[in-house]
Amino acid sequence: MAAALNTLTAAELSDKLASGDVSSVEVTQAHLDRIAAVDADVHAFLHLNENALDTAANVDAKRKAGEKLGPLAGVPIAIKDVLCTLGMPSTAGSRILEGWVPPYDATVVARLRAANLVLLGKTNMDEFAMGSSTEFSAYGATHNPWDLDRIPGGSGGGSAAAVAAFETPIALGSDTGGSIRQPAAVTGSVGVKPTYGGVSRYGAIALASSLDQVGPVSRTVLDAALVHDIIGGHDPRDSTSLTDKWPSFAEAARAGAQQESLKGLRIGVVKELDAPGFQAGVSQRFHETLTLLADAGAEIVEVGAPNFEYAVAAYYLILPAEASSNLAKFDSVRFGLRVNPVGGGTVEDVMAATREQGFGPEVKRRIILGTYALSAGYYDAYYGSAQKVRTLIQRDFSAAFSQADVLVSPAAPTTAFRLGEKLEDPLAMYLNDVTTIPANLAGIPGMSLPMGLAPEDGLPTGIQIMAPARADDRLYKLGATLERLLVDKWGHTLLSQAPALS
């Protein structure tokens, strides 16, 4: 019996679609059926695209008419709800944007439509991407497909869970401090945060503008690369978009998958991110993976990054500062919720009542924190100091990349924790991103890739690969080699071991 369509990778589906083995309508229906079967338990989706099958039929008609279609044409994809989509609500997981349908598409979404992908729907997330568990979504938490009592990571837990639960082969996420990579690690999927400016932020509802980056979520390295090739590249609508000409990341992934030896590659292990406080099974799988890489010929070198110790602290000053400014736009005037206080009031009273009711606890916490960090008298001590730490972290990376071609670390310090476990302890929640935050502060690209199940709890662990800014192709090349080495070692993919769910 042929494998169910919803278990195939995007690359495999592309081949079948191109050869006429299957239609996009069949592929899309298979994924909609899977969503209908499991999403009541997983809750990865906030909204399903009612036009998905029509889009699929259109793509099939174009193909039938002999039109030359690109890679991934007719393949379904899910979109994190932080991205603006014409015709579908875009709430960023917040009550304040409930039901809001944007008047424009994010550039990445427009590029997916132009490349004839089929948008399945919008995925759940922590409100305005503030969180590491999706528990701060105003619409209820997403559940980890490996254990429904556990978190799927965050903020992009919806996209990661949808991919891991075989509800979609690929998805888009956004990563401000780890929101693509940490969910990938705890769900056994693949996630990439590109170089800052490598992918347009136009139409991505901003959290922290100097840190946010949109990127792919998938089950394989090649699938992530295929998505990155479509969404990446210069966008004049984003003034921080880089004008670089990028190589094909799919080609890099294919070359990596073919590569037999890693001889000549220097892999740096960041000493500060191989910490004794990490879960034992995470550390164990990480060191086994280093051995595997060394056996394949790579040179493993230890590198120090002394200022990483200050990264989380700097991040929780810079992010709230930028977020408190970005979220000022939710003012009850132009879009979203309006709450009229009892007895009326001025527009400022309406604004304050609206924001009180429309924002959840974590968003309020960070707005107040950011407002404090930016206030007169405290600006230099907090925000100014955090910007200096950012310089020190960039210098640490420069020094590390002079000794190594890529850097590696665990992608998350633990496996998925239980829903509710850290909800009332903001500081504990913030420390989940200790491994991923440095890359955002420096603007460099990072990938999370499954590296096995932790022996003590049978849950996925992820390895993070980091490369210098603009060298995203190194992630895909090494990622694809390592993915093949691990699958050869296990005799199966990691996600094939996940519970059936339905």
Add this chain to the structure above:
Amino acid sequence: MSQSTPSQGKSKEAGLTPDVVRHLAGLARIALTEDEVAKLTGELGIILASIDKVSEVATADVPGTSHPIPLTNVYRDDVPGPTLTTAEALAGAPDHDGSRFRVTAILGEEQ
């Protein structure tokens, strides 16, 4: 104004008081309840104590970084591009009159 404010020269070691949180909430236009003020005062105090460590290494000789990838100013040709129609711009508004957003009074009685 009897509220204490961050700009009144209090050292950051003095920590966050409920009055400061109320003041910040006013600046941020969030009508926090008293329960929220109390909870946030405790939580933010703990968070601030933890993130205060940035000052340990942020010495005067280190320049700040505001943007991860240095860019020079970005210009485009001064020609009209596509814009939203009025109807599109108003489509998501809580209230409008067909051509403008509608809000309640801008000024209160004391102003």
